[in-house]
Amino acid sequence: MTRSYVLIDRESWRPFFSLVLFCGVALVLSIPGARAVRDLAPASFLSHSSTFFYAYALFMGLLGLGLGATSAERGERGARMLFWLASRVLLGQLFCLPYLVFSRALFPGREGALALIFLFTTLVSLLCAVLSRLVEQPLRWGSSTGFVAKYVFFLCYNAIPLVGAPLFSPLGAVRLLLEGVTPLQALVAFAVPAALLAGLSSLAVRLGSEARV
Amino acid sequence: MTRRRRRTLLAVSLALAGLVAGHAACRAATAFEVAVGLGGHVVPGRLAPIRLTFTGLPGDAARLRVLQDVGNAWSGETTMSFEVPLILSDAGDCEEVIPFYDVALPLRIELLSANGRVLARKEAELRSKKEDEPFPVGVGAFSTPFADRSVLLSPAELPRDWAGYAAAESVWIGRTRNGLDADRWDALARWVLSGGTLVVFTGGDFFLLDAPRLRDLLPIASPILTEREDGMRALTGDLRGDAAVLLSKDGVPWLIVRRYGGGSVLFVSTDAFSLDREELAELRGHVPPTRALSLLEATSDLLDRQPIDHPDAWAAAFLVGLAVSALLSLVARREWRPSVGLSLLGVFGFLALSSWLYTNPPRVVSDMYQTDTRLSVYSSLGISVSCSALFSSSRQPAEAEVRLDSAPFELLPRGFESGSYGLSYNEGTARIELALGERRLLAAHGTAPASLQARLTGDEEARLTSRLSRRIPDALLLIDGEAFLLPALEPREEATVYLGNPLPSGMVHLGVEGGPLERLLAAVANTLPLDRGAWLVAGEVTEMWRAGGGARTKVRDVSLYVVEVGRD
Numbered sequence: 019m020t021r022s023y024v025l026i027d028r029e030s031w032r033p034f035f036s037l038v039l040f041c042g043v044a045l046v047l048s049i050p051g052a053r054a055v056r057d058l059a060p061a062s063f064l065s066h067s068s069t070f071f072y073a074y075a076l077f078m079g080l081l082g083l084g085l086g087a088t089s090a091e092r093g094e095r096g097a098r099m100l101f102w103l104a105s106r107v108l109l110g111q112l113f114c115l116p117y118l119v120f121s122r123a124l125f126p127g128r129e130g131a132l133a134l135i136f137l138f139t140t141l142v143s144l145l146c147a148v149l150s151r152l153v154e155q156p157l158r159w160g161s162s163t164g165f166v167a168k169y170v171f172f173l174c175y176n177a178i179p180l181v182g183a184p185l186f187s188p189l190g191a192v193r194l195l196l197e198g199v200t201p202l203q204a205l206v207a208f209a210v211p212a213a214l215l216a217g218l219s220s221l222a223v224r225l226g227s228e229a230r231v
Numbered sequence: 232m233t234r235r236r237r238r239t240l241l242a243v244s245l246a247l248a249g250l251v252a253g254h255a256a257c258r259a260a261t262a263f264e265v266a267v268g269l270g271g272h273v274v275p276g277r278l279a280p281i282r283l284t285f286t287g288l289p290g291d292a293a294r295l296r297v298l299q300d301v302g303n304a305w306s307g308e309t310t311m312s313f314e315v316p317l318i319l320s321d322a323g324d325c326e327e328v329i330p331f332y333d334v335a336l337p338l339r340i341e342l343l344s345a346n347g348r349v350l351a352r353k354e355a356e357l358r359s360k361k362e363d364e365p366f367p368v369g370v371g372a373f374s375t376p377f378a379d380r381s382v383l384l385s386p387a388e389l390p391r392d393w394a395g396y397a398a399a400e401s402v403w404i405g406r407t408r409n410g411l412d413a414d415r416w417d418a419l420a421r422w423v424l425s426g427g428t429l430v431v432f433t434g435g436d437f438f439l440l441d442a443p444r445l446r447d448l449l450p451i452a453s454p455i456l457t458e459r460e461d462g463m464r465a466l467t468g469d470l471r472g473d474a475a476v477l478l479s480k481d482g483v484p485w486l487i488v489r490r491y492g493g494g495s496v497l498f499v500s501t502d503a504f505s506l507d508r509e510e511l512a513e514l515r516g517h518v519p520p521t522r523a524l525s526l527l528e529a530t531s532d533l534l535d536r537q538p539i540d541h542p543d544a545w546a547a548a549f550l551v552g553l554a555v556s557a558l559l560s561l562v563a564r565r566e567w568r569p570s571v572g573l574s575l576l577g578v579f580g581f582l583a584l585s586s587w588l589y590t591n592p593p594r595v596v597s598d599m600y601q602t603d604t605r606l607s608v609y610s611s612l613g614i615s616v617s618c619s620a621l622f623s624s625s626r627q628p629a630e631a632e633v634r635l636d637s638a639p640f641e642l643l644p645r646g647f648e649s650g651s652y653g654l655s656y657n658e659g660t661a662r663i664e665l666a667l668g669e670r671r672l673l674a675a676h677g678t679a680p681a682s683l684q685a686r687l688t689g690d691e692e693a694r695l696t697s698r699l700s701r702r703i704p705d706a707l708l709l710i711d712g713e714a715f716l717l718p719a720l721e722p723r724e725e726a727t728v729y730l731g732n733p734l735p736s737g738m739v740h741l742g743v744e745g746g747p748l749e750r751l752l753a754a755v756a757n758t759l760p761l762d763r764g765a766w767l768v769a770g771e772v773t774e775m776w777r778a779g780g781g782a783r784t785k786v787r788d789v790s791l792y793v794v795e796v797g798r799d
Contacts, residue, residue: 024567025567026567026571026575027562027565028564031558035558035559035563038551038555038558042550042554043551045551046551049542050541052539052541053538053539054539055535055536055537055600056536058539058668109575112576113558115580115583116579117551118583119583119587119590120550120590122590123542124541126783127778127781197627198627
């Protein structure tokens, strides 16, 4: 059964809620606790750190996984499915916009990097959403196997590249974008999720068309 | 080729060859002699003069670079580079004052052209010039050595910059053939103002030394030469108000002391050949050690206390609360409608706008924190001592530029294994690089025109003259330990103020109670005897943000003026 396409409602608000709540907590934790310079050195672990941006990248990815599952549950398919997934990801970004604006006080003069991170997390979230939608195809996977597979992939995608090629991990890429990258590094950071998204999207559209036939 | 052409070609070739040879000869003849320290002695960790005497100075010589390698393979190594414009004195030499950290490796001195080309270079060995502690410096001739470890200099070897006396424990002026020139008297007076000790032998030699600045320094006014009962010629005169006779002979004072700024001037009424060993020993017992005016410790403490700018965590928590509440109330119990989408857009757009308005400059985290302190001490002359303390909280190495009056002294750690302590000073600007959590301390000395003056014109009134270009909001007049509150000192204004009743003890504050001005004043009071005599103390604290070098720096500037007050 296919329901009408909606952006957000009482059955699909939880992934958005997690995003807003946990990114908010991370934002509060990112604020330096120090009152004077002498307090800065011991408190350097969390103070003035990129905690918020790591949480932002992580929870935007998780939002994508959640949105993909909801989309599969509702039987959305084809190009319209892609459009609505993108709209929901942008809605997630709207919810994070107050935090992003607030976080510029923690990274003054890096507004360009914040804009790049905004675009990058949108891309990663959409990639995760399409991947989740494909994995949760009821005919292909058992629900528990699909659930485990997509979260294992997400974990590996974020963690493994950190060891040798941080640019290929969303967390590493966010860190490098914050610290400053060359245009080539930025291009590589965006190219990986963009290429994966293009491949998976065409697969999702094709599978959607086949299912309709 | 015609004969005429051949001749022209030959003439041009010869002229070119001559030019090249002349240029090469000129280059080859460029040489300079280097004299480092006071009489060739330096104390590591202190400023010292460096004097260069040139032969065959090329016309394009514009700058001087002094490179100093510090440390070793075990404790880590770093290089200090000081680049200053080449300014020749009337005598044709060039004198600079730079800090010396390490004497293990030779000093490298380079003469540069305006475009940075090295015209000549030389190394100066320092190992044999090392002294562990400041030492007494004698100028001219003495009958017997006046102190152990003393170093004797001719007047021409004396530095012209007061900071060059940093290695001197005391300076003794004996018999000189032609006295001292005005620049050197001024340098000595400034050094005494900063806490130095000057011993001047006069007697029959006074008129060889006589100079307006010397008369300003002496504890007696209207000096005249008299003959004592023992036949010795002694200089006598009217004792100044703050002078004290320490030793007398046959009823005639022969040792008188006077405080000048933070230092002391000891006046010996007879010449340098008139005292026997016992009398010299007695004199030595009255010579106080020099007290160096340093703001390093106070500035480091002020940097520690410098407030951090950041958004309030409660404001962030409030924002999170609003965002979560909005999401729950608009979405959690509702079906999707386009009006819900518009409401979400409106609410979260409003929250984003509120965040934008909230995160204004005072709530933005800085990459670097800098506390600059500047003390200006005025008597008939003026000196300035400045210090900059920096701390980096930036994740990336941040470059800092610090404007200073002179080549700065940097407080170095024992080892350089971590961090980069190299410093590059170029014509008034020191450039350093700081990694996350690193702290640096720089100090510099300079001269300053006496821009503030004060005179006590009666028991209850004082005349204040300010030639400063800005208003100084906080001021006190200290008279023999009692404090009188003064109004703000307006720029370029002369005013008579009535002193009224002194402030009760415990209520004496310059600026905010326990604030930066008060802490700096407490540090200065360790060197300048502010509890004796009359002083005007004034100051201001300013804060600003500076962007540059990829870093945002919050700078707190603490300026303190200490003026020795004259009496009518």
